[in-house]
Amino acid sequence: MKYQFYFGFFATIIFVCYCSKVESRIIQELSEFEVVDPPSDFRLSSFCPSGWKEEKEECVIDYQFVNSVEKNGGLGQSLPQIKLNPKVIDLGRYLFFDPILSGDKRLSCAHCHHPAYSLSDGRSQSMGKDGTGYGPTREGGVNLKRSAPSLWNVVYMDHLFWDGRASNLEDQAEGPLYSPEEMGSSQEIIESRLNEIPFYQKMFLEAFGKRGKKITSSLVIDAISTFERSLVSFSSRFDKWSTGDKDALSSEELFGYNVFRSFVARCAECHPPPMFTNNVFATIGVLDSGEKDFGRETITGQNLLRGSFRVPTLRNIAKTAPYMHSGNLETLEEVVNFYNEGGGRGNGAPSDLRIHWHVRKMGLSKIEISSLVSFLKTLNDETNMPKFPKSVPSGLPVALEFQSYHHRSSKK
Numbered sequence: 001m002k003y004q005f006y007f008g009f010f011a012t013i014i015f016v017c018y019c020s021k022v023e024s025r026i027i028q029e030l031s032e033f034e035v036v037d038p039p040s041d042f043r044l045s046s047f048c049p050s051g052w053k054e055e056k057e058e059c060v061i062d063y064q065f066v067n068s069v070e071k072n073g074g075l076g077q078s079l080p081q082i083k084l085n086p087k088v089i090d091l092g093r094y095l096f097f098d099p100i101l102s103g104d105k106r107l108s109c110a111h112c113h114h115p116a117y118s119l120s121d122g123r124s125q126s127m128g129k130d131g132t133g134y135g136p137t138r139e140g141g142v143n144l145k146r147s148a149p150s151l152w153n154v155v156y157m158d159h160l161f162w163d164g165r166a167s168n169l170e171d172q173a174e175g176p177l178y179s180p181e182e183m184g185s186s187q188e189i190i191e192s193r194l195n196e197i198p199f200y201q202k203m204f205l206e207a208f209g210k211r212g213k214k215i216t217s218s219l220v221i222d223a224i225s226t227f228e229r230s231l232v233s234f235s236s237r238f239d240k241w242s243t244g245d246k247d248a249l250s251s252e253e254l255f256g257y258n259v260f261r262s263f264v265a266r267c268a269e270c271h272p273p274p275m276f277t278n279n280v281f282a283t284i285g286v287l288d289s290g291e292k293d294f295g296r297e298t299i300t301g302q303n304l305l306r307g308s309f310r311v312p313t314l315r316n317i318a319k320t321a322p323y324m325h326s327g328n329l330e331t332l333e334e335v336v337n338f339y340n341e342g343g344g345r346g347n348g349a350p351s352d353l354r355i356h357w358h359v360r361k362m363g364l365s366k367i368e369i370s371s372l373v374s375f376l377k378t379l380n381d382e383t384n385m386p387k388f389p390k391s392v393p394s395g396l397p398v399a400l401e402f403q404s405y406h407h408r409s410s411k412k
């Protein structure tokens with residue numbers, strides 16, 4: 001049974017991946033999903049992901065650098081303790097990759113938060129419903145107005161979305177799931193479909209015990225959110241350096257870090273380590289690519305907040321281009337030049353924006369700019385990249401791209 005299951009779906013997926021031109025046709029043919037019996041020996045993983053350690057059958061964050069205040073000062077901050085159930089994490093992972101949650105069974109969370117693009121999608125603006133493919137080559141669907149943030153360390157974000165309209169991951173997930181422009185689903189769709197798939201029935205029972213007997217949309221969201229909470233990134237070269245490994249950064253990168261935290265550039269005022277975000281809203285005057293985006297003002301009604309957005313993390317920033325809510329800056333060099341010219345002040349932002357006083361013309365030299373960019377690249381750390389399920393319990397095709405994913409992961 002197990003082998004038939006894997007063989008069948010591997011074959012389908014490999015076929016889908018290698019024949020991207022006929023992909024849309026295949027997806028339609030498969031749209032009436034096949035129900036798969038769980039292999040009799042299937043078990044959700046009881047191992048904690050990297051960055052976590054097991055304690056009494058739960059995963060607690062294992063951040064070895066927090067308490068070390070050796071030579072370079074450590075991060076000077078301890079991380080709030082969080083406990084996650086490893087089986088729920090694993091179930092959430094399958095759901096995250098499974099298009100069964102979307103109305104037309106064609107879009108999963110992973111289409112826009114994809115491992116190959118460091119849990120973002122490599123696009124200026126994401127593409128929702130009716131699109132085909134994923135990442136930068138996704139086409140034919142509804143254009144959303146903002147770019148997809150990566151999901152690194154979302155567990156520590158106080159506000160979610162660029163405008164902070166959700167305050168926890170559970171509320172956030174309802175956004176893409178139920179929005180007609182994105183996954184176009186509903187509680188009824190999710191519950192009726194998943195309760196008919198024996199594989200999911202088995203997984204929910206294993207993850208949630210008796211509570212999992214009936215699959216509800218809130219358990220689905222609970223599992224996805226638990227999976228998202230596990231996506232931490234705290235093992236970059238910068239982390240190693242900050243806790244005493246003085247060889248972890250080159251002299252150029254260190255110089256770049258000093259520019260980053262200097263009173264001239266002031267990046268660390270809004271992007272302080274270890275999260276590289278202070279979790280608040282700021283107006284820096286990024287231009288929109290199309291329709292005007294008033295950001296936080298739309299949520300609070302306060303004029304003063306026009307064009308302000310939640311400060312994003314800079315973890316893995318070198319892997320999540322293009323940048324900003326509108327995705328209109330292509331490279332890190334462009335970002336630093338934008339700040340160097342005074343942010344929106346020097347780049348034609350509308351005069352009604354109250355641009356933050358830390359963002360002013362800086363007069364950084366070429367060497368300072370290139371070192372700052374080199375420093376930003378030291379924040380790369382994808383050691384906890386989730387494993388890509390090669391098939392999902394619905395049997396629907398997952399957003400897989402073997403070649404580019406392996407190519408990128410081998411460059412790590």
Ligand code: HEC
Nearest residue numbers: 108109112126127128146147148149160161162163173176
């Ligand atoms: C069509 C592409 C698309 C799909 C599908 C999608 N997202 Fe997103 N995601 C986005 C975009 C775009 C944003 C930013 C939207 C905004 O801020 O208004 C976002 C924002 C987020 C955020 C907030 C991150 C932050 O730092 O504030 C989280 C968390 C998230 N998505 C998780 C999910 C989950 C879980 C799913 C599946 C249930 C999902 N997304 C499906 C495109 C997508």
Ligand code: HEC
Nearest residue numbers: 265266267270282286309311312323324325335339356358
């Ligand atoms: C006043 C607070 C503030 C300061 C100072 C600041 N930033 Fe930002 N940063 C933000 C905000 C807010 C955004 C998101 C703006 C948007 O999307 O419109 C952002 C976005 C970014 C992004 C893009 C992130 C992404 O995921 O797309 C990068 C990279 C970045 N900043 C780097 C820097 C650097 C380098 C400096 C110093 C030269 C700096 N920031 C100074 C607030 C700040």
